[in-house]
Amino acid sequence: MPARLEPEPVSRRDLLGLSGLWMTAAAVVGSMLGALKLPMPRVLPEAGARFRIGSPGDFVPGTEQVIKDRNIVVRCTEQGVAAVSLVCTHLGCIATRSPDGFHCPCHGSKFGDRGEVIGGPAPRGLRWLQVSRAADGSLVVDLKREVKPDTWYAV
Template identity: 35%
Template sequence: GYHGLCFRLYFVGEMMKRITFSRRNALQISLSLSGLLVLNSVRKFLGYQEPAVQTSQWTLDVPEAYAPGSVTAVPGGHGWIVRDAGGLYAVTAVCTHLGCLVNHEADAFTCPCHGSRFRVDGSVLHGPALQALPHVALSRTAEGLLRVDLTQQVAATERLAVG
């Protein structure tokens, strides 16, 4: 009768509260997890990561081995050696925007992280980077080999003469 119907309605009402509660919890949990995944992706995309420079000084081939107009990666990928009409110079491969390593493409360096582009002399073609790639020291060893020091910045006009 009537009492049985009331009990059934009460029971159905309690079950609906439980189902609603479970659905609400499931929605909260899934939204929280989705938010964490999005935040982790944003952190990786925007996060600054200092490149790990294992070796900062390299002794390479003789300077004359670098052809005019050539752009050659420093071993380890943290610098570039360029030969122009004035001689040899080296620029760091670390983008001045957020520290990603730039790639050499055609006659420019391009940052794969946020799209900054630099001329081969290190000057900015377009941002988001605002500062040029720093030039680093080149010298000759006593044996006549090329030595690059990625820790020592030099003027952008400095060149190592090639005989």
């Protein structure tokens, strides 16, 4: 009998009420979190990352050309062809050619001739991109595949 008179830590009525409250809260928070998955895109709406840049014959060793739409520079030497991204590794502005390399207009990052950082806030060098050959023989650059600097695709 004394046991029944001892005060319970949580009364039965409170337990039911509190569990109802917490279950409601859990349901609301849970469904909100589920709904918040919506803004996270599963497929990114953008143009394909692989694109043709021309046939090997278009590139003469010792020259380079900037492809403006894709923000890359295609360079050709005796070793082969390489594509370097012009998107600044700092905050995504587009670097331009300077006499000794590349420089970015936004926050003054400076890159050397091989795209290596020589000044400014850029955390790393410009990205070198994979060059390959399509079935029809033309050269293809893949913006999503980065290769080590000084990787030349022999043509």
